[in-house]
Amino acid sequence: MAVARQRAGRDGRPTLEQVAARAGVGRGTVSRVINGSPRVSERTRVAVEAAIADLGYVPHRAARALAGNRADAVALVVPEPETRLFAEPYFAAIIRGISVELAEADIQLLLTLSRTASERERFAQYAAGNRVDGVLLVSVHGEDPLPELLAENGIPAVMNGRRSAHETFPHVDGDNVGGSRAAVRHLLERGATSVATITGSRDMYAAQCRLDGYREELDAAGLADDEGLVAHGDFSEEGGYRAMCELLGRRPALDAVFCASDLTAAGARRALREAGRDVPGDVALVGFDDSAIARHMDPPLTSVRQPTEEMGRAMTRALLAEIAGEAPTSPGLILPTELVRRASS
Amino acid sequence: MAVARQRAGRDGRPTLEQVAARAGVGRGTVSRVINGSPRVSERTRVAVEAAIADLGYVPHRAARALAGNRADAVALVVPEPETRLFAEPYFAAIIRGISVELAEADIQLLLTLSRTASERERFAQYAAGNRVDGVLLVSVHGEDPLPELLAENGIPAVMNGRRSAHETFPHVDGDNVGGSRAAVRHLLERGATSVATITGSRDMYAAQCRLDGYREELDAAGLADDEGLVAHGDFSEEGGYRAMCELLGRRPALDAVFCASDLTAAGARRALREAGRDVPGDVALVGFDDSAIARHMDPPLTSVRQPTEEMGRAMTRALLAEIAGEAPTSPGLILPTELVRRASS
DNA sequence: ACCGTCAGTGGGAGCGCTCCCACTTGCGAA
DNA sequence: TTCGCAAGTGGGAGCGCTCCCACTGACGGT
Known part of the structure; x- marks a missing residue:
């Protein structure tokens, strides 16, 4: 048994040993070719590659992983x-x-x-x-x-x-901060004068960043810091709905809302509809994530996209x-x- | 070297051999325990399990795969x-x-x-x-x-x-056929008298099934077969929009549409809005897939859900x-x- | 007391690779 | 010519498992 080397593997597929035999080289050399080692002469490499192609050889992952102490x-x-x-x-x-x-x-x-x-x-x-x-x-x-x-x-x-x-x-x-700033800037440029925001879950850093961006941009525009324009959500639709209702009660004159997520914006949009506010006529809305629902909301939602x-x-x-x-x-x-x-x- | 067995693996993690030594049994026995073989006495199994726990042993996947001729x-x-x-x-x-x-x-x-x-x-x-x-x-x-x-x-x-x-x-x-039939039946029960459909890509079997279900249910209800109520889409929103426009031109009196996908329904909904038709007042709409957009459409879309x-x-x-x-x-x-x-x- | 049986067990062989050491060349320098 | 060295190469050892064969000993039947 030990004599008859060069046999195919258990599953009938060619092994490195067979490739070596066919190319007339040793196992080490085939291994070097497969792993792209530079220490192989051009002639040899070509021969080995031909043998690999002929046999349709595919390295056995488990064997490689075991011998090479890695998992691939x-x-x-x-x-x-x-x-x-x-x-x-x-x-x-x-x-x-x-x-x-x-x-x-x-x-x-x-x-x-x-x-x-x-x-x-x-x-x-x-x-x-x-x-x-x-x-x-x-x-x-x-x-x-x-x-x-x-x-x-x-x-x-x-x-x-x-x-x-x-x-x-x-x-x-x-860049959550940058995205939020761009969103708020956009709202301001479209003429909004009272921009509210609905935040994400407060324990999440992304939510914090989005809120920071909102504040920074308002600051940069020289607008007064009005905490009444900040309502806390949790990235969910329901949270967005509740926060929007809150906001509407507190600052009925708001004319734009930046939401920490599209889902939040969807909830806010529902609250706005129920309150009889037109979007974007009465209130402009921007979300974050550019998710599937953004494109399909009515009206389609402006949103911040990440280069995912x-x-x-x-x-x-x-x-x-x-x-x-x-x-x-x-x-x-x-x-x-x-x-x-x-x-x- | 060959003498000093029972050493941990290269990566410092315990090997089966170590577990065997610790439990005072052979490798084969540990292997049997790990693989749940019944041919191990209760006492031995307990001892091996304790050794495994002590050592925090985790089988090495690649070694298993190689030896066992499987990949897990x-x-x-x-x-x-x-x-x-x-x-x-x-x-x-x-x-x-x-x-x-x-x-x-x-x-x-x-x-x-x-x-x-x-x-x-x-x-x-x-x-x-x-x-x-x-x-x-x-x-x-x-x-x-x-x-x-x-x-x-x-x-x-x-x-x-x-x-x-x-x-x-x-x-x-x-069950695409069953789902479609349920959708159409629902539309009929809600009083629809002229139910149209927008199909999916014709080369896909699921689309065919959904169309079949539509036809079967109308047949079962004894409604005349009106090919003018069938428009072909491709599962996309754009396709849904086009098909809906077509349908509106051909059968202006239709009062319900069964769409082969939610995306299609979203396109149809847009066409309906542009045509000034209210949903569900003038036209009832049903989609398929119960995807994210279904819940967020305006109004939220009735849809067929699969037990995914x-x-x-x-x-x-x-x-x-x-x-x-x-x-x-x-x-x-x-x-x-x-x-x-x-x-x- | 003898044997067969069988549950339970130990460990050799080997899975298909990589690693690495030892070896062979060819070639320029001494 | 001899040596040294680098480039290139072959193949033994071994990775951590499973498979399977050989073995042990307890037990019941005769």
């Missing part, structure tokens, strides 16, 4: 409660970006939905055991133990978004660099946002 | 052009279902976006090499070579949806059964749909 895979961890996020163009685009970048590096994407905090801890355990080379994190909340767990275990990871202004964990985020696909790519590139052991140039990357103008403002 | 992973293949599908609650729910079911079986989910047909062929190659145990397919079009490629290579696979009435490939689908999470689970269960070598009881499974009533009808 990265995990994307999505908190289960957040799967509604899934139902957003935002998410689809991020995944597309990730996928493109990973495909180029020939690395697999593992999708992991983690339901509970304990499951996230278990995941860290799991990830530590060389089961993945790196981790991509989305929708990370402040109390999530996963980032620290990963860092402690020395597992390369990058998150989407930030938990605070001084996020030390590697991250890629959209690019964010996915950037996250992945950063992660791959980290895996490759490159020293990170900076802990984070902030990508610019863009205002998409529609009929609501 | 299944791939979900999404055609890249379809990633907009991603941005649907439909998709999110399917993935959630898949994820739940896979987590129970401790199998990983690989997400693969395939851009081109050639990439799909390459994927079949790849899958064949024992790199995944099975494949989950969504949005399969008629000319897609992947299902056949997988079948030829003996790779277990299940698709979501069907390509035709006599789909032989294992599949899980929603359950579909994901069913697909996964079917795939796991196939992987386990169980003979499929039937080639496919059709799950019931449900009409979600909202203000548009």
Whole structure:
């Protein structure tokens, strides 16, 4: 048995050994060709590549992973409660970006939905055991133990978004402040004189940034700081509805509202309709995220779009660099946002 | 070197060998415990489990895969052009279902976006090499070579949806005909007398089914078959808009429209508004998919919902059964749909 | 007392790779 | 000519598991 080398693998597929035999070289050489080592002569490389093509050889991932002490895979961890996020163009685009970048590096994407905090801890355990080379994190909340767990275990990871202004964990985020400022500026330019805002969940940094942007832009325009124009929502439609009712009661003369999310804007729009206010005639409305509902609202909603696909790519590139052991140039990357103008403002 | 067994793995994590030493048993026994073999005495199992817990042992996936000739992973293949599908609650729910079911079986989910047909062929190659145990397919079009490629290579696979009435490939689908019939029946019950429909892309079986359901229900109600009430769309909003304009020109007296998708309904709604028709006052509208936009249309759209999470689970269960070598009881499974009533009808 | 049986167990072999060391060349310098 | 060295190469060792065969010992039947 030990004599008859050069046999195909258990599953009938060619092995590296067969390729080597066919090309008339040793296993080491084939391995070098596959891994793009420069220490192979041109002639040899060509011969090996021909043998690979002839045989239709595809490296066996598990064997590679085992021998090479790596996984050739990265995990994307999505908190289960957040799967509604899934139902957003935002998410689809991020995944597309990730996928493109990973495909180029020939690395697999593992999708992991983690339901509970304990499951996230278990995941860290799991990830530590060389089961993945790196981790991509989305929708990370402040109390999530996963980032620290990963860092402690020395597992390369990058998150989407930030938990605070001084996020030390590697991250890629959209420019929330800049986007909000652009939205408010736009409202002001369209002649609004009393711009209200409905915030997102106060414990989320993105919500804080969007509120900061709102304030900064009003300041820059020299408008008085009126706290009565700020109502707190929670990114949900219902929250938007309630906040809008509140606002209408408090500042009936408002003529524009900047919402921290499109969903919030949808709720606000409902409240405005019930109050008999026309959009954009009486009140101009702007959302954030440029999600599916923005395009389909009546009237279509002006919204702030993040360069989501690019964010996915950037996250992945950063992660791959980290895996490759490159020293990170900076802990984070902030990508610019863009205002998409529609009929609501 | 060969003497000093019982050492931790390269990455410092405990190996099965260590667990065996700690529990005072052989490697084989630990393996049996891990894999739930019944051929282990209660006492031994307890001891091994304690050792596993003490050491925080996690099996090394790649080693398992290599030795066991399996991958412990299944791939979900999404055609890249379809990633907009991603941005649907439909998709999110399917993935959630898949994820739940896979987590129970401790199998990983690989997400693969395939851009081109050639990439799909390459994927079949790849899958064949024992790199995944099975494949989950969504949005399969008629000319897609992947299902056949997988079948030829003996790779277990299940698709979501069907390509035709006599789909032989294992599949899980929603009851499109039943859903459409329920939608039309609902419209009729609400007093509609002239029910039009806007179809989906004619080359898609789901679109055909939805049209069939529409016809069947009208037949059942004894209404004359009026081809003028059928306009062809393509599941897109623009297509819905055009078809609605057409319909309005041809049958100005229509008082209800059943659309093959929510997006189509959104387009139709726009056309109706431009024509000055009130929804639901003048024309009742029903969509299909119960997607995000349905809830946020004005008025909110009545729509047919599929049991999507359950579909994901069913697909996964079917795939796991196939992987386990169980003979499929039937080639496919059709799950019931449900009409979600909202203000548009 | 003998045997067969079988639940339970230990450990060798080997999965298909990568790593790395030892080796062979070819070639310019001494 | 001899040596040194770098470029190129072959293949042993070993990654952490599972598979499976061989073995042990308790037990019941004869």
